[in-house]
Amino acid sequence: MALFHSKVYGIVQGVGFRPFVSRLAGEFNISGSVCNKGPYVEIFAQGPTESLKQFFKALEERPPERSAILKVETEEVQSGKTFHTFEIIESEKEAGEIFVSPDIATCDKCRAELFDPHDRRYLHPFINCTACGPRLTILDSMPYDRERTSMGEFPMCEKCAEEYHSPATRRYDAQPVCCNDCGPELYLINEPQVRGTEALQRARQCLRQGGIVAIKGIGGFHLSCDAQNSAAVSRLRQLKHRPVKPFALMMKDMAAVERECNIEPGQETVLTGHQKPILLLKRRMDSKLAPEIAPGNPKVGVMLPYTPLHMLLFAYPDGEDFPDSLVMTSGNPSGAPICRSDEDAVEALSGICDLMLSHNRQIRLRADDSVMDWLEGQPYMIRRSRGYAPLPFMLSGAFSKDAAVLGIGGELKNTFCLGKGNLLYPSPYIGDMSDLRTVQALQESIKRMAELLETEPKMVACDLHPRYNTTAAAKELGLPLLPLQHHYAHILSCLAENDCQEPVIGVSFDGTGYGTDSTIWGGEILKADYQGFERLGHIRPFLQTGGDKASREGWRIAVAMLYGLTKDQEQVRELNQKLNLCPDKELAAQFLMADKHINAIKSTSAGRLFDAVSALLGIRQSSTFEGEASMYLEFAAEAYESRFCAGTVLFSGRLPSSSPLRAAYGKTLRRPPAGAAQGGSRHRAAGLQIPCGPGCPDCRSLQAGPPENRTWHRCPLRRRLPESPAHAPYIALPQKRGLPSAETQPGAPQ
Ligand SMILES: [Zn+2]
Numbered sequence: 001m002a003l004f005h006s007k008v009y010g011i012v013q014g015v016g017f018r019p020f021v022s023r024l025a026g027e028f029n030i031s032g033s034v035c036n037k038g039p040y041v042e043i044f045a046q047g048p049t050e051s052l053k054q055f056f057k058a059l060e061e062r063p064p065e066r067s068a069i070l071k072v073e074t075e076e077v078q079s080g081k082t083f084h085t086f087e088i089i090e091s092e093k094e095a096g097e098i099f100v101s102p103d104i105a106t107c108d109k110c111r112a113e114l115f116d117p118h119d120r121r122y123l124h125p126f127i128n129c130t131a132c133g134p135r136l137t138i139l140d141s142m143p144y145d146r147e148r149t150s151m152g153e154f155p156m157c158e159k160c161a162e163e164y165h166s167p168a169t170r171r172y173d174a175q176p177v178c179c180n181d182c183g184p185e186l187y188l189i190n191e192p193q194v195r196g197t198e199a200l201q202r203a204r205q206c207l208r209q210g211g212i213v214a215i216k217g218i219g220g221f222h223l224s225c226d227a228q229n230s231a232a233v234s235r236l237r238q239l240k241h242r243p244v245k246p247f248a249l250m251m252k253d254m255a256a257v258e259r260e261c262n263i264e265p266g267q268e269t270v271l272t273g274h275q276k277p278i279l280l281l282k283r284r285m286d287s288k289l290a291p292e293i294a295p296g297n298p299k300v301g302v303m304l305p306y307t308p309l310h311m312l313l314f315a316y317p318d319g320e321d322f323p324d325s326l327v328m329t330s331g332n333p334s335g336a337p338i339c340r341s342d343e344d345a346v347e348a349l350s351g352i353c354d355l356m357l358s359h360n361r362q363i364r365l366r367a368d369d370s371v372m373d374w375l376e377g378q379p380y381m382i383r384r385s386r387g388y389a390p391l392p393f394m395l396s397g398a399f400s401k402d403a404a405v406l407g408i409g410g411e412l413k414n415t416f417c418l419g420k421g422n423l424l425y426p427s428p429y430i431g432d433m434s435d436l437r438t439v440q441a442l443q444e445s446i447k448r449m450a451e452l453l454e455t456e457p458k459m460v461a462c463d464l465h466p467r468y469n470t471t472a473a474a475k476e477l478g479l480p481l482l483p484l485q486h487h488y489a490h491i492l493s494c495l496a497e498n499d500c501q502e503p504v505i506g507v508s509f510d511g512t513g514y515g516t517d518s519t520i521w522g523g524e525i526l527k528a529d530y531q532g533f534e535r536l537g538h539i540r541p542f543l544q545t546g547g548d549k550a551s552r553e554g555w556r557i558a559v560a561m562l563y564g565l566t567k568d569q570e571q572v573r574e575l576n577q578k579l580n581l582c583p584d585k586e587l588a589a590q591f592l593m594a595d596k597h598i599n600a601i602k603s604t605s606a607g608r609l610f611d612a613v614s615a616l617l618g619i620r621q622s623s624t625f626e627g628e629a630s631m632y633l634e635f636a637a638e639a640y641e642s643r644f645c646a647g648t649v650l651f652s653g654r655l656p657s658s659s660p661l662r663a664a665y666g667k668t669l670r671r672p673p674a675g676a677a678q679g680g681s682r683h684r685a686a687g688l689q690i691p692c693g694p695g696c697p698d699c700r701s702l703q704a705g706p707p708e709n710r711t712w713h714r715c716p717l718r719r720r721l722p723e724s725p726a727h728a729p730y731i732a733l734p735q736k737r738g739l740p741s742a743e744t745q746p747g748a749p750q
């Protein structure tokens, strides 16, 4: 008989780890104990050496589904102590590395029980188990035990307690476990007497009839309406003062997603995984979604139901038809943080919705939905929040165990980060700090996360910008301050995310950030490492005129650039006549600002450069939200690429070396092999072609490898894309810029 003492680090709390260890011990006839210590799970295992070996092997090889073991430390103990059984010991707190599980989407087994009329949790809107349910958002402090969560106020009924205490069940040690008898309850905020099923049905009815409902979810409120009902979506846009910024959608199931969107291989796995992020998908041509969901945008953000309440919303068995796509946008007034309490919702959402469906399980920490895009066959994180935060990144460098730093984050799309030793814990998404309510939410979240992770930051890193609200909030903490240049910070986080120790050449193309020379930076190439950076290159500086307005009105940058390049007011006036950037009287003001340097600042912002190009091409003169003009420029470019992908004969004959097309496509432009795709009748002669790019979904299979290796073929998409007026200015560009056409190019092969 031998006795081993083992410490298991990682996501081993709130994922059924202790019951798993206990079951495993039973399997291998091991006696001893398992205890949740906070930073780790402690195991004492006693038995024949061979059984112990197998026990520890199985522990690492088949841990519970949602757990993640980072490290196991095991040593033999020389002690006369004898264990007769295997026991689970109540949590004993201890300081150290802490791993808090993110919230986990409802698992398949719970979903099956939810719709099984014979199950005792039939239609229970809060069904969960050891493998699924709320975690971070209900947690007060670690270790993860019921009394330290917002489920503490719901004493378990006898049956639930039995499951909770029996290692044989799926709910053994599941802290939020509850049922129809003992769990939280749904109700309508404005009619609190309407509760439970009746409240749910009222919400369904309202949505069915085209109304807007505020729904309390796992990490905050959503605003919801029927996604195929144009009038409802338009009304929500009006009430939320959000003219075009895309709305996220929740769809009933994969079948519904496939009806509305083109699914690429691998995307289903992301959509159905236990994190359930919003994934940006290409909308189908025959989609029935209201165009107002994401006007002019070829993509829509889609997620699947991730709580029992969402599942019931779509599929409550009352025999009524119900939309299978709902708008599920963050429940907040423009700029403010997502509402998490009834009081928040009443104050902020009363004027935006027709009904408010809430429940009495408190949300301790906000968590917006995570958002992912798709890039070359892989998911690409845009917003890391619910389902992922606060899983830490682990750095391999030598860091002092006591080091505790707060990175307070940027002004727009803020996320902060707590660093503790070599672990970095990014927070859920917080929001835009121009609104003081969001600053307050930031302060609240910092406090709670620091408590959860038992960290007291000794230093705070903030943006170099002296007038940011985040900088002010950082100063208020009264800790030593480390101001960091914005784009250097971007590159640093990229280094940390990839655990890269080497110096790098970082390319940070961004909106705007305060530069070390007090000008605006944003298109930067920096040589950087953890110690510092050197500015190697940047976008050629231009004047950003009109102060804050410049970030919303791309035409100002366009005019400033034209004036900067030509230095000739008359010429800019002439160009403005053609490009229609602004009324003539505005021009005079722009010239004055540029000449006298009034309300004008030097900038290298890539975002503003894109805005200006967008304005010059007639795509967007100004933006209603950050990045709008650039986004529509991207769509136009993608549409252009799809139309003119492989098999598209752009022109025949030789391409002058000065051609912008050659500059843009370089090596990837080449003569097609003999017998390759023939162009349309206008371009009978085979000329130079552009190989398929990522913009062409129909040619996916051909996209592996570098562009030079791609196969030539005719892209079917080229024939399918309608001549949409939104794309027209860009599509027509090559001719305007004097690219040779087949008809005019002398010496074109016939
Ligand atoms: Zn479950």
Ligand SMILES: [Zn+2]
Binding pocket: 156, 157, 158, 159, 160, 161, 178, 179, 180, 181, 182, 183
């Ligand atoms: Zn119960």
